[in-house]
Amino acid sequence: METMKFMAASSMAILLILCLVTDIQASVHDYRSQKFVSKGNAFVVHGGSEGIYATSNTDSFIRFEKITLERPKSSSNFSSRVHAIVFEVDDRETIGGSAYGGQRAVCCTLDLAKLGVCKQGDLIHRQSAKNPDWPQVFGVSFEVDELEATFASRSIQITKPGMYNLYFIHCDPSLLDVVVEGKTVWKNPTGYLPGRMAPFMKFYGYMSLAFVMLGIYWFSQYARSWKEIIPLQNCITLVITLGMFEMTFWYYDYAEFNKSGIRPIGITVWAVTFGTIKRTVSRLLILMVSMGYGVVRPTLGGISSKVTMLGATFFLASEVLELVENVGTISDLSGKARLFLVLPVALLDAFFILWIFNSLSATLNKLQARRMMAKLDIYRKFTNALVVAVIVSVGWIGYELYFKANDTHNEHWHNAWIVPAFWQVLSFSLLSVICILWAPSQNSTRYAYSGDEEFDKDDTLTLIKPASIPSSDIRSPSDSRPLQDRSLQDSKGMSNDESEEEKTA
Structure with missing residues (x-):
């Protein structure tokens, strides 16, 4: 109920933002x-x-x-x-x-x-x-x-x-x-797109093609092994589909903008919304994978409401930021987002990263303790990919700060498109790695959760202090042999009696 109320409030806030930015300016x-x-x-x-x-x-x-x-x-x-x-x-x-x-x-x-x-x-x-x-x-x-x-x-x-x-x-x-x-x-010579935005039309055309190729690979594997699909692979399918819609909408947004000189508010809002949903679902997907959802645990248990609330908050903060940046006034000089809009998104991203790596550490320890080598190997590759992505992200943030600090008068406007385009490429690369690691196949179920693993019981069992055993109940190995021999004789006698009854019957 609280989540539904939160989403309703989020929708009202987004509608208010749309009302405030309907005065569109462009070329x-x-x-x-x-x-x-x-x-x-x-x-x-x-x-x-x-x-x-x-x-x-x-x-x-x-x-x-x-x-x-x-x-x-x-x-x-x-x-x-x-x-x-x-x-x-x-x-x-x-x-x-x-x-x-x-x-x-x-x-x-x-x-x-x-x-x-x-x-x-x-x-x-x-x-x-x-x-x-x-x-x-x-x-x-x-x-x-x-x-x-x-x-x-x-x-x-x-x-x-x-x-x-x-x-x-x-x-x-x-x-x-x-x-x-x-x-x-x-x-401009090729149309009405501002110079800093002109390269994005080709960029999103190439990104649309890249998502189509990834989709062909994924959906062909999905159709070939649809009987062996695990819940995690359904989530990956959703992210790929959202990515296709996002890139397509962005391409048509810039194409229409370039043709008319006025940004099409409807297509822009759809592109922003699909992009925000994709980023939200992507982060939740990585978090759920890190927790072992569908692989070492069947559900998220009691933390599912917290994960949902975090996703809803991130969606609202990102949607407002993207609407203000892309649907508001378009000018090469005034494209910087206000700090009070950027800060919540940055803090939520940092929280996602901390929670993801904390969950990954716990999942890796459990897999190693149970010597589930197939799952452990795939999770180690996933962890390495995440570490590389985080290191590259931190390095790029440093470069972005350096770029903006040395471009106070927008003299390097023709290269400014590379900064936001990089994040799209990095996101697509990480999604491709996940698609390769968890690609649908006839052996998909070997990476799925099985009921005999019972990972969730570890946390509850450690909370129960085992009772001490009385010394009188402790038997040495020699004392236990007569009991074992006697039990074997009794079982043999019972089996002989049962066979005699069968004969007489």
Whole structure:
């Protein structure tokens, strides 16, 4: 009952998250009454940041469509100007300046104006030495009593690969409550996918093919030996099926995104949900294997409710994190998850690892004590695979931290897809190892639980203190022989009598 209530609460929380992230942004960046925020001595709206692959012969661009600025009537009694600036991350030093080595400012200060560098209140920028005609800066003015100002529609052709940024900026503190309406369209040579996400379409295509090949191997073995299937193999079948659905949904999600420029919320939610279910079931499967479920014990016993609760909690935490990361605002600059969403998932993963290795240790000790060499051999291989996976995971986490620490401006955007893709490859590799170790065969039942093993009784028997035997009841081997001889004679006599009765009958 408690688990059902927990799942109901989880469903309500997920529905709430979906309601909060229905304002989808993608390569078509939609601005809906976005307000300017104070950054230093300027007021800024971040219009988007995306990696763009481009050459001189490709159709890559950033297009402005109906970008309108609106201000309230109370702020319409003066004229003012708002700028749009587009620049590549390598040219970030061409924006802003400082007087006498002081704090860097985007808007021209009084000290800079005295030096003759700029006019006070103007946006500071200079031409890039590497990229002629960059950064691209253009503006629109509010005349006195005007409430709206509209940027002219234009397309900025991108001929050099890079991480491009768009900001709307004004330097007038009296220009209050101005909002931005409209949209910009960002396009790569092969479609509308942002540069950091573009490689994922091919990646998930290859992963779909890999799961199909694994599925063909597994299901052919399953069909050939379906009479010898053990419960553990049914769980593996479920994980493979979920993996197929997840990879397929992700591929179509990115394909539709690349085609239209707007992320399909329905397909994305299904991909996220299948992926979260697969990760949850995979962790529970590894935990149950470590406990010996279906191999050295028929059920999980009293801990089944704890395992279910842990799985439900992990599912909820992962689902919320994935929805926020993938269904919310898509921008190459703002793809980092918030700490309060990442931390619960990391803690639950750590708890899974500790419980798995603790259970594996107990299972290996029991198998070794009973000299069940076939099962012991397979569990040792499984343990080695887990140890390797954990060591590789820790090493990759270190590399991920190093990568992010040295990529504060997203200059290595074209390699960023490798970081999350690695976890998919590692998960698939571990699943493949499990499929090989517990592949269905005519001898599958030799790895299954048999009733004469009675592993669970060990824990209860050790809790019962054996009673002491009175010394009078202890017999020496010589004293016991007459009793044995007498019992043999009695049994012989009884057998002779029974045979005589049969004859007379």
